[in-house]
Amino acid sequence: MKTFKRKLGILAIFKGSIEEATFNEKSYYTRISLIGQKLGIRIFVFSPRHVNFASKTITGFRLVNGNWEKELFRFPVLIYDRFFRGPYVKKNNHILQEMQNNADLTFLGRGLSGKWQVHQMLSQSADLNPLLPPTELFTVQSFIEKLETNGSLLIKPLAGTHGNGVVRIQKRNSQDGQTKYELTGRTLHNKPFRLVLPSQKQTIKKVNRLTKKKEYLIQPFLQLATKEGFPFDIRILVQKNGQGKWQTTGKAVRIGNKKSITSNLHGGGMATALHPFLEDHYPQEICSHIIDTLDHIATTLPPFLEKKHGRLVELGIDAGVDPEGNVWIIEVNSRPGRDVFRHIKDRQAIATSIKQPVHYARYLLEEHIGG
Structure with missing residues (x-):
């Protein structure tokens, strides 16, 4: 087990087995590790599932002669959190919370909450x-009021990234004099879509489905x-x-x-x-x-x-x-x-x-x- 004191652990997302070096941003961590070697800081990459609180150890991967090798480390003094929130949080949230509350671990910075x-x-x-931009939490009543008053608005998930789940809703007057509603944006899985609905009722129904599993914000749609x-x-x-x-x-x-x-x-x-x-x-x-x-x-x-x-x-x-x-x-x-x-x-x-x-x-x- 490595007892080198000047250690920096990088908390990362692993794409596959935690028994292999399958983490995201590998080229970035490679360059960070090379800088760490010059500064006398030993850097390793790990998943929340690598942490053993009982023994105060972490199984991680360290760059050795250009290759990532698995080793067992005592808790590092510092942790660099690159564990992007999203679908990974639920299964690892209890570990992340325990890490942040552990007196033996210090984060370079604590992630923003939303x-x-x-x-x-x-x-x-x-x-x-x-x-x-004027911002408020999504409610159906507020959504209806803002849309009818302003003619357009933007909804976005509290915890979304990369534009996922961001949707613009606009009122449109068609040639036959009917009001229609255009929804343009990206699903939570980053798929672009455009949809035109013929009534406010159907628009509300669709927006309710979009916002069902997440908390959303309402903002004006800025040009x-x-x-x-x-x-x-x-x-x-x-x-x-x-x-x-x-x-x-x-x-x-x-x-x-x-x-x-x-x-x-x-x-x-x-x-x-x-x-x-x-x-x-x-x-x-x-x-x-x-x-x-x-x-x-x-x-x-x-x-x-x-x-x-x-x-x-x-x-x-x-x-x-x-x-x-x-x-x-x-x-x-x-x-x-x-x-x-x-x-x-x-x-x-x-x-x-x-x-x-x-x-x-x-x-x-x-x-x-x-x-």
């Missing part, structure tokens, strides 16, 4: 609240698309650095398909560099306003949210921009991906995004936790 909770925390900031009709958002990646300070790693634009209402890369979107995109779509003075607002969000949101929520290590902040140049905070993710920077070939952002969690881990080990 969109509604994040919205409630951010709405307490005088700086950030004006940038939040966050180019003049050509391509939906887009801006991903800001902020991370703690080797001095324990928040730092902006990079920004990039994600552009969706015209038939989509979201711009997630998992939904078939593409990515492009921020500044050229803005210059192509907005006048110079509006571009400057957008950049200033994004920088303000990047510096204001992380410390405020951390103060309300507890320790965080990195955040993916998704911002939308409407045709007038108003910036909106759409979503905040505590387990952000990095693919957007690979798509735009931003090598500096890619390298920084990978090294920061390990450098922050070293900071905690040396300055706060000891080693």
